Amino acid sequence: MSNPKEGDEAPYLSYSESHLSDEYHQTLTKWQHVRLAFKAFRLLSSPYFARSDARRLFLLLVTLMLMSSAVRVIFSYISRDYWSALSGRDEEQFYHIVRNFCVALVVLAPLNVLYRYQRERLALQWREWMTERMLKLYATNRVYYTLEADPKDQSKVDNPDQRICEDVRSFTHFSLTFFLTLAISIIDLVAFSVILYTIQPMLFVSIISFATVGSVGVAVIGQQLMRLNVERLQKEADLRFSLVRVRENAESIAFYSGEPMEQQQILNRLDQVVDNKNDIIVTKRNLDFLTTLYNYVTWTLPLLLLAPAYFGGVIELGVMQQAAVAFGHVLEDLSFIVWEFDSLAEFSASIRRLYQFLQAIQKADPDRDEHSPLLGDDMYNEKDGLILPTVAKRGPSVLSTIQLTPSLHAVMPLTIRNLSVSTPDYTRTLVKNLSLSVNDGDHVLICGPSGAGKSSLVRSIAGLWTAGSGFIERTSDVCFLPQKPYCPVASLRNQLLYPHNSENQSDKAFVQSDEQLIAIMKQVNILGIAEQAGNGNVEAGLDAVLDWSNRLSLGEQQRLAFGRVLLHRPRLLILDESTSAMDVQSERQMYDLLREWKVSYISVGHRPTLIEFHDIRLEIRGMGEFSIVRIE
Template sequence: MAIQSRLEQFQDLRDELQQKALITGLKAASGYRKNYALIQRILQLSYFSFIIASTYRGLNPKPKGKKKQVDKTQTAAAGEALQRSTASGEKGDRDVEKVKEVTQTADAPEVDMSGSSRGKKGRKGKGPRVEVDAKFFEQLKRILRIIIPSYKSKEALLLMGHSVFLVLRTMLSLYVADLDGRIVSALVRAQTKQFLGGILWWMAVAVPATYCNAMIEFLQSKLALSYRTRLTQKVHEAYLSDDTYYQLGNLDDRIRNADQLITVDIQKFSTALAALYSNIAKPILDVSLYNYQLSQNVGAEGLIIINILVQGSAALLRAATPPFGSYAATAQKLEGEFRWAHSRLIENNEEVALYNGQKIEKNSIERSYFSLIKHINRISKIRIVHGMIEEGIIKWLWGSLGLVICSIPVFVKLPGIGGLAADMGSRTEAFVTNRRLLLSSSDAFGRIVSSYKELSEMAGYTARVSSLLDTMQEVKASRFEKKLVSSAGTEENAAVLRGRGKTEESSDIIFEDVPIVSPNGDVLVKKMSFTVKPGQHLLIIGPNGCGKSSLFRILGGLWPVYGGIVKKPKGSDFAYIPQRPYLSLGTLRDQIIYPHTVSEMRARGKTDEDLLKVMSVVQIDRIVEREGGWEVQREWRDALSGGDKQRIAMARLFYHQPRYAILDECTSAVTSEIEQIMYNHATELGITLLSVSHRPSIHKYHQNVLQFDGQGGYTFSKLDTERTEKRQALQEEKELLEQKLASVPVWKERLAGLEEAARSRPASPVAFR
């Protein structure tokens, strides 16, 4: 009985709790129904606040934890330098023989032990690591400041116009969704008048809708073109100033194919950026407006629950998305290397043809091509699996969730929204409208998710364009990264590489303890001192590779000064005439006045008659009539002979009349008569000549001689023309006698053979008359 009594008490307690829970639930339901409008506003506000916050976080990711700075130790010996790269997991300790690169800073060079195939790119064989992270957005913001300089710029106005049409297109889509529901409702209810009216409105809406779509596409292409123009102008401004184009190709190894970056990568970046704005801004706007309208039609609760599921699946999709940014960057790099291989063949086609090296070059080019194709095929295979996952989630999973949302007002009675009691036409209208809104929202959200892949690819283009801008900035600040020769690792040469000299302006050319160093770290002369005053022509002689051309590049300001003091006139006071003169694109007149324009020539008070006079000095004035006048345009490097090219360069020298002229075997293709005329006329014009030539005939035109011995030594002295000519004659006679003496054993052997042949033959009878 006691147990039964306790059971009855327990049952009463349970009934009481159930009754209280029921009452609480009824009160909650009553309160929910009573405050339904307020609750919906709160849920909608919370939902859209979450959307805005998520979008902001996605576009402004927090930077990852700072990696440990790379330790760079500068010691007297470059071989003892260490560089530990924690990002790539490389070994920092290496032997002197494995020194590969050097970072030449304004204060001191830093030896980079990472090797040409590793370095900042990470593990060997891998491409640059590119991600949609804080670094990407920092690079993108920097480029955006270039392509959209102000809110009053043309690009900003185009962007505003583009945004207006995107908003109009979304508003039209909302209206079309509602119109679609009314048309189907009229069809279900057999309301002919309403149905035909809806069809007419449908056709009328097509006009502004198609116009909006056309304008969106037009403005997107205009934006891409404007972005490219701004960015190209900025790059050209940096690339074609301060000899950056020369230093980038000769003093630095980071950018091997600047032409590829400027002509192709900037175009792809601009197109991707213009498309990305449309592919992100419009879907975000669509999702916001469509979801707001859906929350009005089906309630915010169901929309929030479904969106939680969608966000989870989107996170899964992002996690399953491969690093397409890195793939895009690597593909562009391989494209550039393939193009560079062809450019290299074109540049050296004569040497390759003379050596019959087309088979080797074909193998080299095909290796570059098949590396590119292999990478593209790999990406294509990866896209198959990714495409299946993407379509399965976006189309099928989200489609089923959409049907669940559309069914809410049909199966559930919501306050203020027709439900079970509504007639067939109302339910059909609500279902079709919600279905279209949901499909549009799902499509917009799918485009947002898909745009992450496009964003990753654009990160690759952004990284390459940013690397070009960064490298040009580094080069302008005289911070280079160049592969070194093995001798650069010695203690003495490393000390030279760490130094920096000074350059001062002077009317004379003065070298005070200046080392002659090539960009790859080869110390040709440890210290050089000499002085050349105006009017004192200098002859420079020595074997190949001893530093003659390096000296000229230091004088021209092309190579850095690693020590001592260089005093020289400004760059515009120098002219350079190589053995193969450069002939530009343009008219015949342009070849004489290069790099001046016709307007600059006129401003100097020069006329075509003056040009004809300087050409007549070196006896090429006939070319004007032969080629068809001053305005004719040809590929002059092919139209003129080697001798005519050198005479054109001499006429160019006489036109500009610089204070100093560097002549590098510039008379090798002309006669001694023209050579004499050129030297005498240049002297009359007051041009001081610095000549490199192996022809003894030019010695008499110089007062000083700078002779390299090819072993790191040199002598600078007055040039004794008579003594030099005698020495040259004795040298030529000595070489001739040595050649003859070298032939003596051959002659003796031939004489012995003839004598042996004569003895072995019987004497022939001689007939006399």
């Protein structure tokens, strides 16, 4: 990729560059960095403010902002007259000004409070809307799975949880604060510049020169701060992730006595965080030298310039005080980049991470292409809320993909035609030209050596694995049981109902009575779990909310997953090592339940005890080879 030249517009990034890699950013000029940041900001912010309710809230906020600026100008004149009355020892005028001040305080001061309240309220609503939108896009078409599916993909985004939570919060809050501060600075600059110019034109000229020098100094000293803040977000997220990994895998680490290695990895990431923070502290120190100088000079420069006129009796003390206040306002407005550079650097990092994340989501969603709106504007309808996307599907890929057609009214539970399954990089074929029909009541066992492609075949049937070619037609009434079932943080009742929820109105049709749930738990031999959770009361145990992934053994979790299957009763069931943690007797009990029910199921496993529960064996040998035999 050739380096962009100065003056070229930052290009619209293609999918090959959609992750905004560090290598790509290093090829951009500073001006192109700015243009790309503004473009990303526009794409991220404009969808929300296209809504009528958001525009109304924003218009109210701008009105309060203008009134708040007017309040500051009014109080500057009141303060001028106040100090003039004091210096002239005019008692009557002094108390007249105090009365005016009290009236202005009661009438005008609440406007500042309402302005800040409205700003926080709009930021919160914007964050809520944007988070809901990103979660919708993240969950649509299993995008969350696609983003994590290939661990070798160097372009995948890191820490999506942080981007959805922290970066969205930072983006929405700082966007409003920055825009409004900038707008107020422009308004104040005009108003107080007029005041300064009327007092003494030299004041206005001197402050312009002083602010210019400061802004140039900040640009030179703080040019590394944006890059350091991008690195800070990633390194801190990596440190938190390491700690979460230890918590989630505590038992395995304890069995291996792996504490020294885990501790060393965490300390290594802590060192990276500390080194990055030290670099930020040094850069901020250099900035502080300049900003501290600004603070001290602001107090003295206007007084030094006006001192001859004051001592000569040309101006009053109140005018001196008003000039000092106006000088401070104008200097702050002109030096906006100085005061906000640190926050602006962090904000730029959040924009970049959100832009990366949304483009990665866009790339991973098969129903969207590079021309689809970044935040999926077409998914929103002001009257009906979020709806399914309507954009044209992405054109055919250069590489072939597996075509999956799920249907509730499929003739057979599963039909596979000329299926070839490849590794994600298409360098190795795992299964080649497989054709298989599974009728109602058929029981298929998929076996073979580790790494041959058994689980990849199951993922292809589920629609999670698309690398390869061929056609899969199956019923949409299907359940998949992985080796380690997923247990959400929910009640035991909702563990059985998952993915449905007894608390959702839309899932009421799937809710079972306590008697039905207890009967299912007896069948899969997990009634004791409810008794323990409810301190002997099974009904109370059904509503116990615990961390079931850590509370239950893997064998208990697998039996719980079979309980889900018995509740949902799908037409096709696919089990991937789903009894690996059970004893032989429990395994037989689970399969006997399935055979009594006469459901079609496909099992993946190595245990020889599985053969007697199946009538067809599909052996995956690797390198594309397989065999299909009927078990007598």
